[in-house]
Amino acid sequence: MAQRRTVVDIAAGVSSGALSASAVLEENLAAIGSREKEIHAFNLVTAERARERAAQIDTDVKAGKKVGRLAGVTIALKDNMCTRGVETTCSSKILAGWKPPYDATVVRRLADEGAVFVGKTNLDEFAMGSSTENSAFGPTRNPLDTSRVPGGSSGGSAAAVAAGFAAASFGSDTGGSIRQPAALCGLVGVKPTYGTVSRQGLIAFGSSLDQIGPFSSTVADSALLMEVIAGHDPLDSTSIPQPAPSLLNVLDQGVKGMRIGRITDMPEGSSPDVLARLEAAFEALRGAGAQIVDVKMPSMSFGLTAYYLVAPAEASSNLARFDGVRYGLRVDAKDLNAMYGATRAAGFGDEVKRRIMLGTYALSAGYYDAYYGKALKVRRLIADDFAKAYESCDAILTPTSPTVAFKFGDKTSNPLAMYLCDVFTIPTNLAGHAAMSVPFGTGEAGLPVGVQVLAPALGEAPMFRVAAELERNA
């Protein structure tokens, strides 16, 4: 695999005129040409649009015009972010062919800073899954070992960066959908604090959990991308009214004096190679001057159960709009109700149907208190656990995924086994906190292992300090 260019290098090179945006793009397109058939990272490659855009940026640079902070940076977008006039499908038959009449806020901010979009990436249908095997358009393969999954649900975005198809990409993370594929593909992946990055134009899965975040090869790349996409958006009522955090300038600060939490009652089930790398990470931080402190998270193991009611409940409502009336698939039928039922039966895949059913049930009369209502209380307990833990530490380390990338079909027959992939990532989404995965060496079969850095709400700056330190020691 060719040496991947970093976002920071491309942006600096293109804006200074030392590097041509078109040349960078052609490198990516060449990689796509040689490996995309095998990997299937994309639902759509927008090569022509990208070429026009890159050429325009080169022209602007030559003309001495001011170009943005991401001038010429090639970016792949998860196919659940609205792109005006460009197909946006959520890897679902129900939305196949739909061209949104508007751009997501994140897409607009990236474009405004000179990003070059190379295409829309594959995902588990409506972001429901942990392996990208649930796509209606076929699975994505892990570029590091094509017999294995790239993780999910943002598997296409992770694979696109790992395979050198784009310098960076964006995914959405509802229960780990950025961090887990980042770990399995050897990348940095960030789940920002809820409300830091606008959800406007992100096709909702679990509205109170979803956040958009970057995949990149380096911690600095993700820091730069976060500075561009984060910050208040008046079009998202849950957007925190604050500017984007400054992250690039904290990366060299080191971790001396920081307190790093080690969860003593962590859920079991992680493989030994992963646990070994986690230990090495603690050692590295200790070596860099951090203090390792024990914290307890007694409710963490209930996160999975709470999540698998909260997220489907919200999803069952969010996905009700796919009804064959205004956009997307319609299966014709004799009357309206028959059309609804047939359209949704034909348009949604098994996993999506399963979650719609679970969520509809959990909200329905007579069951709300026993399921959804209770899950919201468990959610509070988890947030309280975190609040207590962060009284004694600045960040917490856990594995991102209990295992390295697994083989295709390993977990498809057992939904619960698949859900367990997210045991370490889900609690963050429930609490609304910041978290990121940083590659930290390899485990079984030489495959990458990711270490997860957890931080409290709006704790992106300390989180990036820790991540940068880990990267220096990886």
Next chain:
Amino acid sequence: MPEAISRETVAKVARLARLDLTDAEIERMTSQLAGMLDHFRDVDALDLSNVEPMNQPIPLTNVLRDDVVAPSLDRDEVLASAPAAQDGRFRVPPIIGFEE
């Protein structure tokens, strides 16, 4: 905790969610949902009596916008994406089994 989910309940939920499921799908879904809901019994171990439900992670209030008109989307562009349109409107099959 309610009793195990029945086939009839699953069929009713499918109607509520407007999902035409085959008998085999309802059968499979019944056992899968039962498995997941069974998993949820874990939380019976927790005392939740004095716990406030948490439906949103970040507490914000009074997020409001000014009453200023922005241009409408282009009707033709929107209707071009519709499964069926007629006379500037979205067309749907006959509405049966609803109130007016």
Next chain:
Amino acid sequence: MSTSTGAAQNPSSVVASAEQLIDGWELVVGLEVHVELATKTKLFSASANRFGDEPNTHIDPVTLGLPGALPVLNRHAVELAMRLGLALNCRVQPCSFHRKNYFYPDLPKAYQISQYDQPLNVDGFLMLPGEVRIGIERAHLEEDTGKSTHFGGAEGRIHGSEYSLIDFNRAGVPLVEIVSRPDIRTSEQAKQYVSELRAILLAVGASDAKMEEGSMRCDVNVSVHKPGTPFGTRCEIKNVNSIRAVGRAIDYEARRQIDIITSGGSIKQQTLHWDDAAGRTNVLRTKEDADDYRYFLEPDLVPLAPDTAWVEQVRSALPPLPAARRETLAKLTGQSKESEAVAVVVERGQDTYLAEVAKVGGDAARALVYVQQAFAEEAASPRVPAGDLAALTLMEKNAKITATQAKTLLAELVANGGGDVIAMAKSKGFEAMDTSALEGLVDAAIAADPDAWAKFKAGEQKAMGALVGAVMKSSKGKADGKAVTALLQAKANA
């Protein structure tokens, strides 16, 4: 409500008077009124809130429920809703929004964003004539749906139609739903309630409240029972689109329910549709197949918590309300606050104008009559200058002209948007006759018709008409009818 077990648990303690009963049955009515707020944009998005335009020309990602679209609450809609709540004596409280989930083609997201267990305004009341107090349970914010039109069936009815077309211009328009307590006991009260609510909406500028355009829509809950017993099972009547229809629908429905019960039947909890042309209700659905709406807090919106400062700011900006304005006008004009003239002039918003007329020295009682009768087509600020109208009232009051002449001049004032009434009277030759001249004419009339005079003196009022008519004729209309009558009376008593 229908399942309560004793009268003590009835949700309203208002008791009908004997004359309000219908054949011994007590009527219980509660109203749910939806009003569209007079904002420029929709409740959660920035496309225009406008009625009557080409279909689907006020649409945006939120209105259409496009994937990825997010709602943001309209501040002005909140303030109008608060204004209305305060005008209805409600408590304005911290509140939140829920999703009400159901499938219907005019509901783009397949859920309506509405307020559920935490509404903005609660526990208010509205006063009807005769100090009748109707409780307001709540007045909450929610979004309107789009509009479905049905084709291929009879007369645009949904039943038997072949297809429907959907226009989303109305989708997302801000609504306030005002839910009364079941304190209404007669169809007349229900009409007064809607009429007063409409007057308040107009006064505070919350809505244009046009029932014929659907910006104000009434659902009526009706039940009957014997006094002292638990409330009966209620039926909800939808599509009641005028104040007159409110009265008719309630009268029809009360009679229908009484007839069913007295013939040994029982009332089923149903949703009914008012057919105004046929003057009857039809069954829309029975309650058993009610939807399971799966309400849950809308995660895309955050709570709304108006603080005291905000509430007080809205309260202090409230204009005087119709009831207070009627009282002021009644005092000014010496009329009853429940008189039609007072109600009409306040509803038209012409009470401020009337106060000006009085202020420049006009006769308020006469001005009230003038304005009620001649200013129906005028705006709240009529074109006729207050001074001109005041001059006219004084000319009539001081018997410089007759009532008939005043009416003529008033019509001319309205037609011309004002004028110098003294000059106008002069140019028309209008002048009241002086008493001696008038007396001569009266004496002549008596002499000409001794028969009528004898009958008049004997107390036959009819005979007076002939005599007055004769004087009017001989004076060529310049005699003041009232003065003639007074003279005749005086002569008869002499």
